[in-house]
Amino acid sequence: MNFDSPIDRSQYPTMKWSAAFLAEQFGNENAIPMSVADMDLKAPPAVIEALHQRAAHGIYGYEFRPESQLNALAQWYQTRHGWLIDQEHLEPCPSILNAISILIDQHSEEGDGVILQPPVFFEFRMVIRSSRRKIVKNPLKLVAGSYQMDFDDLEAKAADPRNRILILCNPHNPVGRVWTEAELAQVAEICARHQVFVISDEIHGDFAFPPHRYQPFLAVPGVAEEHAATCLSPGKTFNISGIVDALAIIPHEAHRRRFHEFAHQYQINKTNVFSSAAIEAAYQHGAGWLDALLEYLGGNIQLIREFLRANPIEVSLIEPQGTFLAWLDFRELGLDAKALAKFLAQEAQIALAPGYWFGREGAGFARMTIGCPRATVQRALENLAEAVKKLV
Numbered sequence: 001m002n003f004d005s006p007i008d009r010s011q012y013p014t015m016k017w018s019a020a021f022l023a024e025q026f027g028n029e030n031a032i033p034m035s036v037a038d039m040d041l042k043a044p045p046a047v048i049e050a051l052h053q054r055a056a057h058g059i060y061g062y063e064f065r066p067e068s069q070l071n072a073l074a075q076w077y078q079t080r081h082g083w084l085i086d087q088e089h090l091e092p093c094p095s096i097l098n099a100i101s102i103l104i105d106q107h108s109e110e111g112d113g114v115i116l117q118p119p120v121f122f123e124f125r126m127v128i129r130s131s132r133r134k135i136v137k138n139p140l141k142l143v144a145g146s147y148q149m150d151f152d153d154l155e156a157k158a159a160d161p162r163n164r165i166l167i168l169c170n171p172h173n174p175v176g177r178v179w180t181e182a183e184l185a186q187v188a189e190i191c192a193r194h195q196v197f198v199i200s201d202e203i204h205g206d207f208a209f210p211p212h213r214y215q216p217f218l219a220v221p222g223v224a225e226e227h228a229a230t231c232l233s234p235g236k237t238f239n240i241s242g243i244v245d246a247l248a249i250i251p252h253e254a255h256r257r258r259f260h261e262f263a264h265q266y267q268i269n270k271t272n273v274f275s276s277a278a279i280e281a282a283y284q285h286g287a288g289w290l291d292a293l294l295e296y297l298g299g300n301i302q303l304i305r306e307f308l309r310a311n312p313i314e315v316s317l318i319e320p321q322g323t324f325l326a327w328l329d330f331r332e333l334g335l336d337a338k339a340l341a342k343f344l345a346q347e348a349q350i351a352l353a354p355g356y357w358f359g360r361e362g363a364g365f366a367r368m369t370i371g372c373p374r375a376t377v378q379r380a381l382e383n384l385a386e387a388v389k390k391l392v
Ligand SMILES: Cc1ncc(COP(=O)(O)O)c(C=O)c1O
Pocket: 037, 094, 095, 096, 097, 098, 121, 169, 173, 201, 203, 204, 233, 235, 241, 245, 246
């Protein structure tokens, strides 16, 4: 598998690479685009082939979601993660955020609290706000270079009857933690005891670097199915987010029925012939490609480690256990959140997602998407080192 070749994305309205996006968000359309969490790498050859074949057929009329697609997904989770998914529990929908938004609506009332664990994926905030719920923070703690959940604080937040939901990011974007079974069991226990509904976003589940292992929340022994749902998507795994397709896994029958009826009422349960083709091919034939990708990402992380060791520039890497995101600690540079973002975009000419996008707990940090050719990471690091040298 060759992940080294640069691929021009400029002929399509790609969010990450769009000059308008870079100008608006970073004030620099020439900054190296590394902020959006998609990869500058081609999807598995089997996916590309399946899309070619489907396109060549020439008729793209109404179709059912093929059962073989859900079989392929279930098979993937069973063989790769030892998780036996009951296919009866699957509810398709267009995207993870869409599923989260419906679940928030169905498991809380306007004005209720939704617990988040910042620094965390910024779109959760947007979904909570537009659902007219309140954001309640259970910040992660940075202990000796590793992020931990604050269970005492979670206990206190969950005990407040106004707080109805926890959105779990498993594995965690942006800090790269792959939560362990013991940690998730503690979350499950606390939330079930206080009847807080857990929405586990597992879009990054396939990205765990050994010895770390992705633990599906619903497969945690003793998890209370009445108080949990998981959202899955092949979007990140195979770099097919533009295919736009996701699944909610809702084990509790009445909850599932409610979700199903909503999807029917708002007609969001349709399928797309191209997503059908791509997803089935990905889950059936993408394992070897993903193994190679994980190794490549490991190499990109190793490059960052070695570069920062060889060039002591007061920037450090929070060791990622999973995801294709590197969470970098710039606090030693002593810049405030806005000044750091400006420095990175204008002086270092790299478009990283500034830490404060993920909540004020992320101030002083920035997220680099490393799902790209190694040469891009190298160039970004060189830009950074040069800019830091000028700064001090
Ligand atoms: C944790 C997390 N959840 C959800 C999404 C978006 O998923 P979707 O495009 O299916 O809504 C992302 C994308 O970056 C993400 O990182």
